[in-house]
Amino acid sequence: MAEVLVYVDHVDGAVRKPTLELLTLARRIGEPVAVALGAGADATAAVLAEHGAVKVLTADAPEFAEYLVVPKVDALQAAYDAVSPAAVLVPSSAEGKEIAARLAVRIGSGIITDAVDLEAGDEGPVATQSAFAASFTTKSRVSKGTPVITVKPNSAPVEAAPAAGAVEALAVTFGALATGTKVTGRTPRESTGRPELTEAAIVVSGGRGVNGAENFGIIEELADSLGAAVGASRAAVDAGWYPHTNQVGQTGKSVSPQLYIASGISGAIQHRAGMQTSKTIVAINKDAEAPIFDLVDYGVVGDLFAVVPQLTAEIKARKG
Amino acid sequence: MSLRIVVCVKYVPDATGDRQFTEDLTVNRDDVDGLLSELDEYAVEQALQISENSDDDVEITVLTVGPEDAKDALRKALSMGADKAIHVEDDDLHGTDVMGTSLVLAKAIEKAGYDLVITGMASTDGTMGVLPAILAERLGVPQATLLSEVKVEDGTVTGRRDGDSASEQLQASLPALVSVTDQSGEARYPSFKGIMAAKKKPVESWDLEDLEIEADEVGLEGSWTAVDSAAQRPARTAGTIVKDEGEGGKQLAEFLAGQKFI
Ligand SMILES: Cc1cc2nc3c(=O)[nH]c(=O)nc-3n(C[C@H](O)[C@H](O)[C@H](O)COP(=O)(O)OP(=O)(O)OC[C@H]3O[C@@H](n4cnc5c(N)ncnc54)[C@H](O)[C@@H]3O)c2cc1C
């Protein structure tokens, strides 16, 4: 069977969930060969094997952390040359998309970004994309070269599918461009202990209606009662009430959880672009005319300062 | 010293309009007003700030690949303060994908001459967010992308990139390519004086021949990707909406329990 390269997103060897989803999709079109780079790369093999990787190509070098993006492109290209895969799948993170795009140029291929599903087709893998703030669904293919496709989180289930997962060292030589952009400083994000926004099954978001950084506590409390991630509208982020990393929407994160709860968010098109594909949508807004109510499965017209704490208390009571 | 900045700007259908696809599955540009992609205003703004903070002789050229009406986007950028504009326009460009668009932009940037290329973080219609990285690859210059803060000094560009797991400080030598986010600072409104001045600023038009690109390298035919179908997402089924009469939170909890979220 044809091999499919899967680029692994991991933090010091801990594989992030979207990569496991990619393995599910890769198995629909061939045999997954994973590529893991940087510190801890070897430690990814066990979990990748459990989810279907027949091989895990690994490389580590200081360049991966000291320079932006290009060293990883050099490594992925080395893997591409070694494997001659039928397709290359990469998680749709900001960095993942850039790595995929530069690889596509080098190997003379087309690229499809932000796929939300992938199936085998007569003329190569067929990707489903969401367009125009998720008001359209398109099906597209790469028609020149080896398909390079980036896939959004929560696009496929994580499935156990034990395979060999044999680790092989990947030989990488860095090109002249690899050291072009130096990373001169790095401040890691502090962990909040909550699930990762893009990967969470439930997201609880607050907007301008929350009316102050000090009030986001009631959004966080609701989130914690459900084991959810916390999101925010751009209005709340621009006001300085919540960090930009938590922004949901066109210029923030795109989320597609099982449940999305919007409190004090009007539902502007740019916000909807980041959450409209959520399975179940719930909103609390004091304005019955707010556009967010066009999207909801359940909506409460009311003051969030009354509704949200009551909801949190009820959830806690039910969970005991 | 002189510093030549090329800012790439895209002309897009207004995101708040009812955007549709045409029969050949390209963007319908007729029924929705077009404008300068809002996220590219941030790129123009940063170019202007670099110019204002520089002792060098800075020249800002705005560049677009797009249909006739895309001139509106160039005019807007000129009225914000850019010095001149280049419009790449050719009937054979209809339906070009990202590989084709980047090929055209790279050739045009090289022909124009540059020390620094600035782009937006993503367009508001295609929203791929990969064109900047592809351009850097094609031009063979360092990529310093997704910057929320950018500075140019002594032939070096530095900036802050806020990533998923860390915030990084980047540094690269010119010539280089930079993309800026909507966190980089509010874009200015064109002044009346700016709007009047823009009318006299030069706008050059180039076609594929000027760039020595063959028609079959771009357009729908030359595309590296193919769109097989586009379907309007079915409207979400109307949900239950209740007015809070004191029990709204409890009612919502009941709904969530029914859906097995609790
Ligand atoms: C290029 C571009 C990119 C953008 N990207 C994003 C993005 O990524 N994400 C994003 O979110 N936005 C984005 N925006 C901004 C977007 O257009 C809206 O301005 C923003 O989403 C509004 O946020 P909001 O809903 O919190 O605020 P508002 O629109 O002001 O809505 C606040 C809502 O809260 C309700 N409310 C107020 N008080 C209460 C209360 N006590 N109880 C209950 N309800 C209450 C009000 O009825 C209102 O509906 C972008 C805009 C542009 C131009």
Ligand SMILES: Cc1cc2nc3c(=O)[nH]c(=O)nc-3n(C[C@H](O)[C@H](O)[C@H](O)COP(=O)(O)OP(=O)(O)OC[C@H]3O[C@@H](n4cnc5c(N)ncnc54)[C@H](O)[C@@H]3O)c2cc1C
């Ligand atoms: C809904 C939709 C989905 C699409 N999906 C794909 C796909 O999967 N694969 C594919 O190959 N093509 C795709 N396309 C086509 C692609 O959007 C265009 O070719 C486009 O010109 C480049 O991509 P972008 O606008 O998404 O660029 P982005 O990478 O989002 O743009 C980043 C920056 O590049 C600059 N820029 C982009 N376009 C231009 C331009 N024409 N002139 C000047 N500067 C510009 C701007 O500074 C912009 O801020 C899609 C188009 C649509 C409408």
